[in-house]
Amino acid sequence: MEKLAESLMEELNCETVFTIPVLGGIGVSESVVVTWIIMAFMVLLSLLLTRNLKVHGISKRQAALEYCVTWLNNLVEGMLGKEAKEYAPYLVTVLLYLGVSNVIGLFGFKPPTKDLNTAAALALMSIVLIEAAGIRKKGVKKWAKSFAEPVAVVAPINVLEIFIRPLSLCMRLFGNVLGAFVIMELIKLILPVGLPLPFSFYFDIFDGLIQAYVFVFLTSLFIKEAVE
């Protein structure tokens, strides 16, 4: 029990890998480094895949790429609705990043989403985007007025929602990834050979991708609500 709590605590803490020696030292934690690796991977992949694109006589690679991009765009635009489809590229980016970072545990990296700070940053970006979309569509005056809808009595609850939404987005992502990780650790403790395989399919792959989808789905739902 003591040992388990200790090892869990160790996993919960995100160690500082190195420090940038400016302004009294900026700590760079492990999740940031893994995020850089993911970024490098995605940028390299997109550079390789988008070389020599043609209009006529397309290659198989381009056909597959176009199919994937159209599918992802349609998926997110379907969730956003007609009014807010210009936000689709950002949400597709978040979807790709979360999808890759949730399954990167399979390759021996620590998933960045297991760090509470990553989940909190993503949730903050989401809530800023949601409110900015509302302001952009309605103007400041109408946006401020929209808090008092449908009746003025519920205004405090609507204001509270600005804080609750990112909190629940952040906790849902972090809790799910951490929960899957803890359960996998416990299973490995029982029997490290063979037994973790079927569970890994569910907890590492399926659950991670579902959580990426849920995060983007909820954000787009809130944006759709904000621009209505």
Add this chain to the structure above:
Amino acid sequence: MAELVAIGAGIAVLTGIGAGIGIGIATAKAADAVARQPEAEGKISKILLLGCALAEATAIYGFVIGLLIILFLG
């Protein structure tokens, strides 16, 4: 002390009951809806996924609290 901490964590995880009931009801209704209108399956599964994600959140909060109790008190 350790026993009390374990009991506390166990109580926190009882939030899973709510999530289980919620997801169970949602899935039952979704199966019902698909049986009635198989052509609306895409929309139904989307709504089901959203409902499950929201219902599951309570279980996740309970889990996070339970973990925090074990880590910081135990």
